[in-house]
Amino acid sequence: MSRTSRKSRTSRTGRRSRTRRTTPLLAGLAAAGLCAALLSPGEAAGDVPPAPGWTLQWSDDFNGPARSLPSAANWQVDTGHNYPGGPANWGTGEIQNYTSSPDNLSLDGSGNLRITPLRDGAGNWTSARVETRRADFKAPAGGTLAIEGRIQMPNVTGEQALGYWPAFWALGAPYRGNYWNWPGIGEFDVMENVNGINSVWGVLHCGVSPGGPCNETSGIGASRACPGASCQSAFHTYRFEWDRSTNPNALRWYVDGQLFHSVDQNRVGADAWNAMTGHAGYFVLLNVAMGGAFPNGVAGRSTPVAATVPGRSMAVDYVAVWTRGGGGGDPGTPSALHLRQGGTLGPAAGSASAATLASAGGANHDGAPHTPATFTATGVDGTYNGGSTQFDVLADAGTAVGNGQQARVSYDRTGDGSWERTETYQYFATDPVPGYERYTQASGLTSATGSHGTMTGGTVRVEVWNAIGNAPSTIGTGNQSVVRIPFG
Incomplete structure (x- = not known):
């Protein structure tokens, strides 16, 4: 039932x-x-x-x-x-x-x-x-x-x-x-x-x-x-x-x-x-x-x-x-990419881990990556399916007040170092209660440049940083946070 x-x-x-x-x-x-x-x-x-x-x-x-x-x-x-x-x-x-x-x-x-x-x-x-x-x-x-x-x-x-x-x-x-x-x-x-x-x-x-x-x-x-x-x-x-x-x-x-x-x-x-x-x-x-x-x-x-x-x-x-x-063991491959220790994107690791985001130091880094945690997948192939990027990042600022985590997702369709599509999302203000919260694409885009197209040996990059606040934050990695790209 x-x-x-x-x-x-x-x-x-x-x-x-x-x-x-x-x-x-x-x-x-x-x-x-x-x-x-x-x-x-x-x-x-x-x-x-x-x-x-x-x-x-x-x-x-x-x-x-x-x-x-x-x-x-x-x-x-x-x-x-x-x-x-x-x-x-x-x-x-x-x-x-x-x-x-x-x-x-x-x-x-x-x-x-x-x-x-x-x-x-x-x-x-x-x-x-x-x-x-x-x-x-x-x-x-x-x-x-x-x-x-x-x-x-x-x-x-x-x-x-x-x-x-x-x-x-x-x-x-x-x-x-x-x-x-x-x-x-x-x-x-x-x-x-x-x-x-x-x-x-x-x-x-x-x-x-x-x-x-x-x-x-x-x-x-x-x-x-x-x-x-x-x-x-x-x-x-x-x-x-x-x-x-x-x-x-x-x-x-x-x-x-x-x-x-x-x-x-x-x-x-x-x-x-x-x-x-x-x-x-x-x-x-x-x-x-x-x-x-x-x-x-x-x-x-x-x-x-x-x-x-x-x-x-x-x-x-x-x-x-x-x-x-199937496709290498990752659900929906290659669309589901997990943030993993070591700065890679790919199938989920078998256990939970975490990455630390440096403090914004009281400055405002809204829209501009500041010592970000960066995760990259290379050799990505796929046809754009007409959808949009989705992500579910577990974020925690502990008891810190006023912290906000921000994400940027970039696509290099051929892996030649040129980013044909870059999406920056509004920062997510975490509460001062220990425990992970979910930062998703529902926070909304703050800017998007370029367009999607077929990926042939391409690169996907995810950057996460503290846009505001005076304390470090933590994001879940391994089998935790995931980005879903609109390719199949």
Whole structure:
């Protein structure tokens, strides 16, 4: 079922390494998502497992001190009962209030993220929901995307579990800032569970609601019992694949490497398929709801009830996103270029990193790069598609007041050192609260010179600097900030 949300900023957390427990046998099975079945039920697996033949695009293995929040570079925390201006109760009738309290959301110090529903003395429920800052997870043309997590559902069953609704899922990027375009933008439910039943549901939502090609609001789904130990008593690996290497393109759902659901594009039709796959990509979510349409639909009652027990956590060992084949592993290649350490633009690195922008020193550098952080891609080929530059830069000035970051994107169509197109965007005034904010092309152009045309061995350059302020700033790199160029 659809669930919809609000973000709040979280503080950055420290990270420490864990001992990898991967054996040669596990390494050979990792690509099929079989690692969890071979690990003891309650333990964290360590690092994200290797996946031979796949390129790791993004991951989080939730290392960090107990009771710390998940990495703010990777995740944003949704709070309250809805997105601002979005459907009430997340669009599903669920009753909990999402918070950023470590009582509801925190690392456990043993390599897991824990989302814990709680009930207060007045009977009010709280819980937590997070979503990746990145919203560009997409199968490359001719290749495959995999989204995988190793998760133990809340360990509660029977009447005490009524109302529990844990989920691991993905929403289409255009949902952000709109909140009323579901289900057309697409939703992939990698893992859903309800009321402590020993079963995993995989569901596709698309098209229109009610009805449509995906039978909304139910979606196209399938379920099965978890292999071996129950879903609630042990960790299992839940995996979703979007395969653009086959004809027709296909979506597949797995638990512990066992396929239990698939949908191909012919089943939903060209219009619905194109609407959910033709945009920038998806963001990934983790949450535990209480009550709502899915619990009611499965159990015939709108729970929780008086017997429902609070305090049972969903534990997440890791979440990872891989690609295989296609255009070099980068979604939408060559249109999606990530800002990377070392000053390059290209496919996302496998982990979050950061670059420092020098202080503007109290001067006004609006429109004129001042000791910028510069990122460059060379040898770029592509035909101009008539669109415009888009970017999503994560920026943070800490507690500094009055800082403003600015970006300039330049295109050299032949790589000969002449910039045929240069776009300078209005600076973005960051707030004095630690935590990344999103600087996008929506800030508007302050100037643009030249024109676009075919790129043949061309160069793309992105410069980011502090235009105003008296303190340095930080921007996210690696698998964080991205620029989408209008070429295909």
